[in-house]
Amino acid sequence: MSRLRVLVLMGGPSTEHDVSVVSGTGVVRAMDPEKYNIHPVLIDKDGTWHWSSRELSPYQKANFSENYFHSLEGTAANKKKSPALSELPSADIAFLALHGKWGEDGHIQAMLENWNIPYTGCGLLASALAMDKIKSKEIYRANGIPTPPYRVIWKHDFTGDTLVSVADELGYPLVIKDPLGGSSIGIGIAKNLDEAGKIAQDLFKDSNRLLCEKFIAGGEASCGYIEGEKPLPPTEMRMTTREYFDFEAKYNGECQEVTPAEFAPELTARIQELVKNAHYALGGAGYSRTDVRITKDGELFAIETNTLPGMTPTSLLPQQAACVGITYSQLIDLIIDKSLEIKR
CATH class of the missing domain: 3.30.470.20 (ATP-grasp fold, B domain)
Known part of the structure; x- marks a missing residue:
């Protein structure tokens, strides 16, 4: 029986880059080399992809870490910003060890579907939703x-009165979230109006809308x-x-x-x-x-x-x-x- 060729994608540009690398490292080390031809792929925060055209050796798999990508050299080594997926080693499936924005929100899923590469987990629409x-x-x-009662507030018409109205409806403590945040990043719990204002202003630096949720x-x-x-x-x-x-x-x-x-x-x-x-x-x-x-x-x-x-x-x-x-x-x-x- 031939081995499945698997790309293991990790890293990515999101705030969960480091956690994703740990996930990808664990997956690579645990994969059975008798079942899989393993090709790890690291995506840097700036969108640079690192991979080798050669599969991992048994020794490289057993001792795999992020250092593997930094030690690549020779004609098999590849380093390219935003490559076409056709440039990667051919694969039967991509194992997504990505988390957060771009990796978990439908973007990579859409890319993989465009290149007819099967991948693990939910599809692009479910991922985005x-x-x-x-x-x-x-x-x-x-x-x-x-699900807890909630309100959505927008940066373009945000005022202190907005939070007063939200707090009157949902009460304190008030949970305020970046709706696209991940790994419990981009969230705060306010006990009063002053705290709510500071959290909202901080989160609005990276988002045009925020989710305000009743604390359960x-x-x-x-x-x-x-x-x-x-x-x-x-x-x-x-x-x-x-x-x-x-x-x-x-x-x-x-x-x-x-x-x-x-x-x-x-x-x-x-x-x-x-x-x-x-x-x-x-x-x-x-x-x-x-x-x-x-x-x-x-x-x-x-x-x-x-x-x-x-x-x-x-x-x-x-x-x-x-x-x-x-x-x-x-x-x-x-x-x-x-x-x-x-x-x-």
């Missing part, structure tokens, strides 16, 4: 999926969904020194991730049903992961759906898969197999 937290909330609401007091969980597989257990986010699951909590160890969550079976089942419904409402394909807020009375609210959830060895989706007997390496196989079956 899920990345836009305003549009995804509209879809949640249209499909009866509970209680707990937080995240749960993956893999089409056709047994339900994954949710992970409970137990804050230690942070008020909410922001970038520092996620990546600097300021949150305890409990997988599987120690919820009652009935609550776990409702979370699993919610994330499944969110996945299909957005037109998801293959797999996704949805973040959920839980009130003290057990009421659930979908916060956002991630169409390319983190794939570091310790990320939430691999944690949850391990609980149902799917190893990290098997999860990669499963994602590739299911993605090859998707009709784009």
Whole structure:
């Protein structure tokens, strides 16, 4: 049986570049060299792509790191800004270890479809919709999926009175987000009007519109969904020194991730049903992961759906898969197999 030729794309121009490299590194190291002909591709923040025309050797795969790209030399080494995808090694599929803007919002998916290269995960429309937290909330609401009340504010007509009106409707604490932010970047929680104004002004530097959302007091969980597989257990986010699951909590160890969550079976089942419904409402394909807020009375609210959830060895989706007997390496196989079956 011939090996599948796989491009592993990582990096990208978004604020989640470094996290993506960690995801891509984990994926490459865990891939079975007897099943796959592996070609890692690094996309720098400035749009420069790095790759080799030669597949990874077993030694390079086992010891893979970002340094691999910086050590490339000779005629096999390639470094080009915004290349045509036809210049990359021919592949049966591209494994997307990208996160955030450009990698998770439909851009790379559209490029790959244009060059007839299959890829892992959700399609371009679902990716774009899920990345836009305003549009995804509209879809949640249209499909009866509970999500916190919200308002949208625009930079072109923003005034202090705008926030007064929003706060009168949604109350404090008030969650303010860049709708295209990722990895818990571009978000703040205001306890009063002064804080809300400062957060909004700061976020307006990078966005023309912001999502203002009612803060749902209680707990937080995240749960993956893999089409056709047994339900994954949710992970409970137990804050230690942070008020909410922001970038520092996620990546600097300021949150305890409990997988599987120690919820009652009935609550776990409702979370699993919610994330499944969110996945299909957005037109998801293959797999996704949805973040959920839980009130003290057990009421659930979908916060956002991630169409390319983190794939570091310790990320939430691999944690949850391990609980149902799917190893990290098997999860990669499963994602590739299911993605090859998707009709784009």
